Amino acid sequence: MTWLAEQLSRIADDVPERDLAAAALEVHQRRRRTFMALAAATVVVVTVLAGTVGIRALPARPEAAARPSGPPEQSVIRVGVVPSVESAPVYVALANGDFAAEGLTVKPMLITGPAAAVPLLESGALDLVQTDYLTLFQANEAGKKLKIVSGMHQAARGSAAIVVNTQSKINAVRDLKGKRVAVPNLVGLGPLALASALKRDGLTLREDVLMVEKPYPEMLKALHAGQVDAALLAEPFVTMGRETGHIRIVQEVPAGDLAGLHAAGMSATERWIRRNPRTLAAFHRALAKAQRRIGHDPQQARTVLPGYTKVSATVAERVTLGSYPTKLDLRKLQRLADLSRSHKMLRRPVDVTDALVKGR
């Protein structure tokens, strides 16, 4: 044996005894398991992908089938609306067949004002009624059980105004002292807007003016005939009166602390809401769709206005519309309730969430 061989052999003697069989077998088993797991995972992934692709390739089911709720409990509903810009979404929905698409036949009934329609809602003559929110709070304070089911209209400056005859000597709000002022209803948002305007000029609603109840479409005639000295008028009648040269604007409302408030929504009795959840959901979807239509294209609202307010298309082109948000802003609603209370139009504080159907 050479020297080199011997030295190498003695170097190799340094390596300790080891049994590597068990370790090698274990590594082998582990690799096998990993491989099997990977293979299984691959099979699952491929199967799922193939399934997904297969399902995508199938003809899509009609969208209506995705709606789990079933048909509305009540296919024909009667809805009370005030003939003004506020109720435009109802007519836009009718014009576009949005209610029909939900399986609903909606019959709009014109009302003089929200307060006047509360008894009709209570008796069941109407299923849904347009309301301003203060009227609803006041009605509930008087023991009614009404709820807001949808928001409809948000006022903008100029969507209503205190107006007088062009020859009238009334030039400012303070000149209204001792005068007769036409309002759509003796309670609700109209009187609040009037009170708010009077207060800024140091007058009060209770002592300084006499409110006369008149529906919007009759106010111009009443002014002309001298039955009232001024009127709280809403669009499109403000524009109509100005176009014909009959009236002059004294003060645009809502202004000041009332600016940008929710002006109108839909209400129903708690009993009706409980009995017709699917009808209500269908109505709400159709109305919201119409509100989005107006949001994208205000012309839609202008197009339907002449149909139910008897104004000309020319007038309809110029009215101040306001906006039609689908979601109610609870803070704005609460501000309205708090303002009403500061004007002593509500006796107790109101939590507006109680007045709202859940999810609106």
Place this chain on the structure above:
Amino acid sequence: MDRDAGFRAFVDAHQRPLLRLAYLLTGEVHLAEDLLQNVLVRMIGRWPKLRHVDNLDAYARRSMVNQYISWRRRRGSAEVPSAEPPERAYACEDSAVLRVVLQQALMRLTPKQRTVLVLRFYEDRTERDVADLMGCSIGTVKSQTHHALARLRALAPELAPRLPEPDEPARERKEEARP
């Protein structure tokens, strides 16, 4: 399991010399164990096919040499040899000291040079066998052996008198001439 039993028997019989070879190649116990384990795991994976292989020991050796050389190549030279061999102020005749010097010098060779030396002189294989195991020609074995010995002499001059002459032994020449 029959398969496991056969594999175990093979490992029991051969793991000692295989681990020694791995240690001489790698110069480190853990690396040696890793190398041998890699070889063994490979072999258990294809054990059913290996039934037809006559000489499993040679198969394992070839597999180890191949893995070692390609493994070193893949990793680059992970070994950082110390810049200079340590200064030696001791009697060079002490065989234990010489062995340490040899071991250090060996680790400064290339993997192929080291493999050739270990197979040729430690395992005392013919050039033909070594060429078979390494999967290269006899000429390559010869030149690698030559370079390896020359480098060992250069790295550790005190070993020179004890190392084999580069161009002997005659045994190889005879073998070569045979076919």
